[in-house]
Amino acid sequence: MKKLINSPEDFVRESLEGMASAHADLIKVNFEPTYVYRTDAPVQGKVAIVSGGGSGHEPMHTGYVGMGMLDAACPGEVFTSPTPDQMLEAAKQVDGGAGILYIVKNYSGDVMNFEMATELAYSEGIKVLNILIDDDVAVKDSLYTQGRRGVGTTVLAEKICGAAAQQGYNLQQVAELCRRVNLNGRSLGIALSSCTVPVRMAPTFDLGTSEMEVGIGIHGEPGRKRINVLPANEIASMLALSILDDSAYKRVVREWDMENGKWFDVELVSPPFQKGDKFLAFVNSMGGTPISELYIIYRKLAQICAGRGLDIVRTLIGPYMTSLEMQGCSITLLKLDDEMIKLWDAPVKTPSFCWGV
Amino acid sequence: MKKLINSPEDFVRESLEGMASAHADLIKVNFEPTYVYRTDAPVQGKVAIVSGGGSGHEPMHTGYVGMGMLDAACPGEVFTSPTPDQMLEAAKQVDGGAGILYIVKNYSGDVMNFEMATELAYSEGIKVLNILIDDDVAVKDSLYTQGRRGVGTTVLAEKICGAAAQQGYNLQQVAELCRRVNLNGRSLGIALSSCTVPVRMAPTFDLGTSEMEVGIGIHGEPGRKRINVLPANEIASMLALSILDDSAYKRVVREWDMENGKWFDVELVSPPFQKGDKFLAFVNSMGGTPISELYIIYRKLAQICAGRGLDIVRTLIGPYMTSLEMQGCSITLLKLDDEMIKLWDAPVKTPSFCWGV
Numbered sequence: 168m169k170k171l172i173n174s175p176e177d178f179v180r181e182s183l184e185g186m187a188s189a190h191a192d193l194i195k196v197n198f199e200p201t202y203v204y205r206t207d208a209p210v211q212g213k214v215a216i217v218s219g220g221g222s223g224h225e226p227m228h229t230g231y232v233g234m235g236m237l238d239a240a241c242p243g244e245v246f247t248s249p250t251p252d253q254m255l256e257a258a259k260q261v262d263g264g265a266g267i268l269y270i271v272k273n274y275s276g277d278v279m280n281f282e283m284a285t286e287l288a289y290s291e292g293i294k295v296l297n298i299l300i301d302d303d304v305a306v307k308d309s310l311y312t313q314g315r316r317g318v319g320t321t322v323l324a325e326k327i328c329g330a331a332a333q334q335g336y337n338l339q340q341v342a343e344l345c346r347r348v349n350l351n352g353r354s355l356g357i358a359l360s361s362c363t364v365p366v367r368m369a370p371t372f373d374l375g376t377s378e379m380e381v382g383i384g385i386h387g388e389p390g391r392k393r394i395n396v397l398p399a400n401e402i403a404s405m406l407a408l409s410i411l412d413d414s415a416y417k418r419v420v421r422e423w424d425m426e427n428g429k430w431f432d433v434e435l436v437s438p439p440f441q442k443g444d445k446f447l448a449f450v451n452s453m454g455g456t457p458i459s460e461l462y463i464i465y466r467k468l469a470q471i472c473a474g475r476g477l478d479i480v481r482t483l484i485g486p487y488m489t490s491l492e493m494q495g496c497s498i499t500l501l502k503l504d505d506e507m508i509k510l511w512d513a514p515v516k517t518p519s520f521c522w523g524v
Numbered sequence: 525m526k527k528l529i530n531s532p533e534d535f536v537r538e539s540l541e542g543m544a545s546a547h548a549d550l551i552k553v554n555f556e557p558t559y560v561y562r563t564d565a566p567v568q569g570k571v572a573i574v575s576g577g578g579s580g581h582e583p584m585h586t587g588y589v590g591m592g593m594l595d596a597a598c599p600g601e602v603f604t605s606p607t608p609d610q611m612l613e614a615a616k617q618v619d620g621g622a623g624i625l626y627i628v629k630n631y632s633g634d635v636m637n638f639e640m641a642t643e644l645a646y647s648e649g650i651k652v653l654n655i656l657i658d659d660d661v662a663v664k665d666s667l668y669t670q671g672r673r674g675v676g677t678t679v680l681a682e683k684i685c686g687a688a689a690q691q692g693y694n695l696q697q698v699a700e701l702c703r704r705v706n707l708n709g710r711s712l713g714i715a716l717s718s719c720t721v722p723v724r725m726a727p728t729f730d731l732g733t734s735e736m737e738v739g740i741g742i743h744g745e746p747g748r749k750r751i752n753v754l755p756a757n758e759i760a761s762m763l764a765l766s767i768l769d770d771s772a773y774k775r776v777v778r779e780w781d782m783e784n785g786k787w788f789d790v791e792l793v794s795p796p797f798q799k800g801d802k803f804l805a806f807v808n809s810m811g812g813t814p815i816s817e818l819y820i821i822y823r824k825l826a827q828i829c830a831g832r833g834l835d836i837v838r839t840l841i842g843p844y845m846t847s848l849e850m851q852g853c854s855i856t857l858l859k860l861d862d863e864m865i866k867l868w869d870a871p872v873k874t875p876s877f878c879w880g881v
Contacts (some may be wrong), residue, residue, distance in 0.1 A: 169716040169736070171756045171817035171853060181756075182816040185823030189805075189839040225816040318682055359526040379526070399528045399538075448546075455812040457849055458876075459539040459582040460528035466542030482546040485876075486843070492851065496528060519815075519842075522877045 168370070168492075175365035179222045179244055186229060190518045193233045200250065202257035203229045204239040209263035214332040214341050215239070217257050218270040218325055219496035220277050221246040223364070224385060226519035227322055227488045233517030234524065236329035245491070246386045248276030254284030258293055262312075266294035266338035270324055270345060272317030273301035274386075282421070283428070289428045296342040297423045298323055302352045302437075302499070304413045305382030305390045306415050314418050316384055319449050319499030320352030322487050323511075326520065330513035348507065350437045353410045356497025357390075357402060358383035358453060362490045381405065383453070385490045399460070403467035406498045411475065414439050440502060446472065447481040447511065449499040454489035456496055461485065464496055481511055489520070525720035525727070525847075532722035534578045536601055538609030546659060547875045550590045557607065559614035560586045561596040565622035571689040571698050572596070574614050575627040575682060577634050578603040580721070581742060584679055584845045587876030593686035594874070599873065602721050602848070603743045605633030611641030615650055616767050623651035623782075624697035627681055629674030630658035631743075639778070639787070646785045653699040654780045657681060657858070659709045659794075662739030662747045673741055676806050676856030679844050680868075687870035705864065707794045710767045713854030714747075714759060715740035715810060719847045720856060738762065738809070742847045756817070760824035763855045765807045768832065790797050797859060799833040804840065804868065806856040811846035813853055818842065821853055837866055844876070 172178050183203065187196040196203050202219070218228045219241030228240035238261035241497065243249035258267045267288065271281040281297055288295045300317035307315055328345045336344065358380040358463060361370035367440030371387035379397070382390025397405070416437040421430045438448075448468060449460045461484050472479050480503060488497070503511070529535050540560065544553040553560050559576070566572065575585045576598030585597035595618035600606035615624045624645065628638040638654055645652045655744040657674035664672055685702045693701065715737040718727035728744035731737060736754070739747025754762070778787045797803075807822045809815065818841050829836050837860060845854070860868070871880030 169734075169753050169851065170717070171759060171813060171821055173755045173757050173820065178816070178820070181823055182819045183824070185819030185821070188826045188840055189807075189819065189822050225814060230815070359528070377526075396526050398530045400530050452815050455849055455851075456528060456584060456844055457811050458587070458595060458843075459535070459579070459688065459848075462539045462546065463530065463541030464528055464534070464542070465546050466538055469542070469545045484546055486815075489814055491816075494526065494810055494812075494849065516879075522873075523881065524879070 168368060170365060172365055173277050175368065176367045179242060179488035183229065183242065186518065188246065193516065193518060194519040197260065200253040200256050202241045202260065203232050204234055204257060204260050204381050208261040211263045212265055212388050213263045214336060215261040215263060215267050215336050216270060216325065216329050216332050217254065217261065217267055219249045219254060220272050221248060223491045224256050224488050230519030231325050231517050235333045235513060235515035236325055236517050236520055248280050251280045251283035251287060255283055255287045258288050258295065262293055268328065268341050268345060269295060269297045270321065270328065270340060271297060271299050272321050273299050273314055274316065275313060276311065285423050289425065294338060294425050295423065296338055296425060298342055298345040298349065299420050300349050302349060302354045304355050304409055305354050306467050309384065310388040311386065318356065319451055319488055319497055320349055320384060320501060323352060323447060323449060323499065323501050324348040326515060327507055327510045329515065330510040334513065347500065350435060351502040352499060353413055354497055354499040355406045356383050356407050356453065356495060357406065358493055358495035359396065360455065360494040361387055362454065383495060385488065387490065399463045400467045403464045404471060407468050407471045410498060410500050411440055419445045442476040445478045445480045447483065447501040447502045447503055448479045449483040451488050451497045451499065452486035453493040453495040453497065454486055455492040455494040458485055461496055468498060480508065525725060527603065527722060529722055535722045536599060538713065540599065543875065550873065550875060557610040557613050559596050559598045559617065560589050561612050561614065561617050565591045565595050565618040568620045570620045570818040571622045571693060571695050572618040572620060572624045573627060573682065573686050574611065574618065574624055576606045576611060577629050578605060580848045581845050583876035588682050588874050590874030591881065592690045592870060593682055593877055605631065605637050608640035608644060611638055612644045615645050615652065619650055621873035625685060625695060625698050625702060626652060626654045627685065628654060628656050628856055629678050630656050630671055631673065632670060633667050642780050646782065651695060651782050652780065653695055653782060655699055655702040655706065656777050657706050659706060659711045661712050661766055667743065667745040668743065670752050675713065675742060676711040676808055676854055677706055677858060680709060680804060680806060680856065680858050681705040683872060684864055684867045686872065687867040691870065698815055705858065707792060708859040709856060710770055711854055711856040712763045712766050713740050713810065713834045713852060714738050714763065715850055716753065717812065717851040718744055718754055719811065719850035740852060742845065744847065749853050756820045760821045761828060764825050764828045765877035767855060767857050768797055802835045802837045802860045803829065803839040804858040804860055805836045806840040808845050808854045808856065809843035810850040810852040811843055812849040815842055818853060825855060837865065
C-alpha cells in the first residue's frame with residue numbers, strides 16, 4: 168500500500184495543518200490537545216456542537232466544522248479515540264454560554280472518553296449533553312462496540328443539529344433533535360477491499376480477490392458475513408432490504424443529567440420504517456470507490472424505495488465518512504420530518520459541506 | 525479489481541441514470557445521444573457552456589452541470605471521446621440564442637469530435653466557439669495528444685466561465701475569458717496505482733509495489749518518468765517546482781471563425797508565473813486517494829508558494845477530476861486576476877459544486 172504521507176507518525180498532524188492552511192477562513196486547529204474549531208467560535212448565546220473520533224474517516228468530522236454544522240471536532244490518531252482532554256478543551260474553546268452538545272459515535276473508546284469529558288466539563292461548570300449515534304444495523308455487540316455501531320447517520324445528525332443550533336435552539340432542544348435523528352436513521356455498508364492504517368502499513372483485514380465483507384465496520388471490523396462479490400444491483404438490494412426490513416430496535420443507553428451531574432439509563436426505540444415515509448438517502452463511499460459507482464448503487468436504491476412507496480426527498484452521495492482508501496459503500500436512510508428537512512436545507516459552510524451561503 | 529457495477533457495458537448508462545435520479549432538481553439526462561443538461565435549459569439570452577469527454581473522470585464533467593457552471597456535458601464511454609452527435613444535440617438542447625462555448629480538453633479524439641460538432645452546429649445556424657484546455661506540463665505530444673494534455677485547469681475554467689455566462693457575458697467575452705484561464709493554469713500529477721477500465725477489468729498499466737508514475741495522464745498515459753515512491757513533501761515539491769519553474773509555453777492552436785465558418789491558427793503563450801502572483805491552488809485526488817492525504821500535499825505546496833512570495837488566495841481540494849479509482853494526485857495552479865476571483869466566488873449549484881445558493 169502506497170500513501171501520500173511523510174511518516175505514519177506525522178500523518179494526522181500534517182493533514183490537519185494542511186487543512187487549516189487551506190481553509191483558514193473557516194477553521195483553526197489547536198494542538199496539544201488537538202481539536203479543530205470555527206474561526207468565529209465561541210458564538211455567544213449559541214449552543215455549540217462538538218464531535219470527534221478516530222482519524223481516517225475524513226472528511227468526518229474535521230471537514231464539518233463551520234457555520235451551520237460543528238463548532239469543533241476532536242480527531243484522534245487513525246482509528247483511535249480522541250482523549251477526554253481534547254474533548255474538554257474543545258468544549259471550553261467554543262462554549263458561548265448556551266452549552267455544548269457532544270455527538271458521539273457508539274464505539275466503546277469514544278463513549279468512555281466523551282463520558283469522562285462530560286464529567287470534567289460539569290466539574291468546570293460547563294453545561295454538556297451527550298447523544299449517542301448507533302445506527303448500523305449490521306451487527307450488535309461487535310469488536311470495539313456494545314450495541315450497534317455509529318455510522319452514516321452521524322453526518323446527517325451533525326448537519327441537522329448544527330443548523331438547529333445556528334437557528335437558536337437551546338441545548339435540550341438540540342439534544343432531543345439529535346436523539347430523534349439517530350432513532351430515525353439506519354445504515355449498512357460493504358467493503359470490497361481493506362484499508363491500511365499508516366502506522367501499520369499492512370491491510371487491516373484480508374479479503375480474497377473475489378470476496379466482499381457485508382456489514383463492514385468503518386475501522387474494518389468484521390460484519391455479518393463474507394461472500395463473493397455481487398453485481399451492484401444485488402448489493403444495493405441487500406443493503407436496502409436489510410435497512411428497510413429492520414424491526415423496531417430497542418436499547419438502553421446512558422445519558423447525562425446535567426442538573427444533578429450524574430448518568431441515568433434511558434430506553435430508546437428506533438421505530439421500523441413504513442410505507443409513506445419520507446427519506447434522505449445517503450450513499451457513502453468508504454474512500455476508494457468513485458462517485459460513478461455510488462450512482463449505480465443509488466439508482467437501484469431509488470427503484471426499491473419507489474417500489475415500496477417510500478419517498479426519497481433528499482440525497483447525499485459521495486465520500487463523507489470514509490475508512491481511509493477502503494473500497495466499498497454504505498447506505499443510510501434517514502426518515503425525515505418537516506423540521507428535519509428545513510434544517511437539512513439550511514445554510515452551511517464548512518470545508519466539505521457547503522450550500523446556501 | 526472489484527467494482528460496484530452490474531456489467532461493464534451498462535456502467536456509464538446506469539451511473540448517469542442514478543445521477544439524474546439523485547439530482548432531479550438540477551439535471552436531466554438524455555440518451556441516444558447521451559448528454560446531461562440543466563433542468564432549466566435553455567436559458568434565453570445566456571451563453572451556454574458545454575463540455576464533455578470520456579467517462580471515468582467523475583465528477584467531471586457531468587457533476588458540473590447546473591446553475592453557474594455547465595449547461596450541458598457529453599460523457600463518452602470510459603476514457604473514450606463522446607461523438608460529434610452528442611455535442612451537437614447537447615448544443616441544440618441548451619442554446620438560448622446567445623451561442624455555445626465548447627470547452628475542450630486537449631486529447632486528439634475530443635478535439636476532432638468537438639471540431640466536427642462545431643462545423644455541424646454552424647451548418648445549422650448555431651453560434652459556437654471552441655476553446656482548448658492544454659495545461660499539463662508533464663509532456664508534450666504523448667499518447668492520444670498533440671501538445672500538452674488538458675487536465676485540472678478544465679474544472680476551474682468551467683466554474684469561472686460558467687459564472688461569466690450566468691452574469692451575462694457574451695460569447696466572445698466568455699471565450700476570451702476561457703482562453704485566459706487556460707493560459708494562466710498549469711498542472712502536473714502523479715499516480716501511485718493504476719486504474720481499471722470496466723470493459724477491460726485489468727489494470728491500464730503496471731506499476732511496481734514501490735513505484736510511482738510522475739506526470740501521469742488521466743487515462744493512465746505514461747508521464748515523464750517512473751521512480752520509487754517518495755515522501756509526500758518530496759512529491760509536492762517535485763510537482764510544485766515543475767509547475768512554478770515552467771517557462772513560457774508557446775503553441776499554435778486552431779480556433780473557429782464563427783462569422784466565416786472556418787478554422788484559423790492562432791499562436792498562444794502561457795506566461796511564466798512570477799513573484800507576487802495570486803493563485804488558486806487545486807489539489808486533486810485521482811480517485812482512490814483520500815482527502816486526508818491531499819491536505820498533506822497542500823501543506824507543503826502552501827509552504828513552497830509562501831517561500832517564493834506567491835499568494836494562494838483560493839483553494840480547491842478533493843476528487844474533482846478523477847481516473848476511476850486510481851491512487852495519486854495532481855496539483856493545478858491558476859494565476860488569478862480580480863475578475864477571475866469574483867467569478868470563482870460567484871454562486872454555483874451543481875451536483876458536485878455548490879456554494880452561494
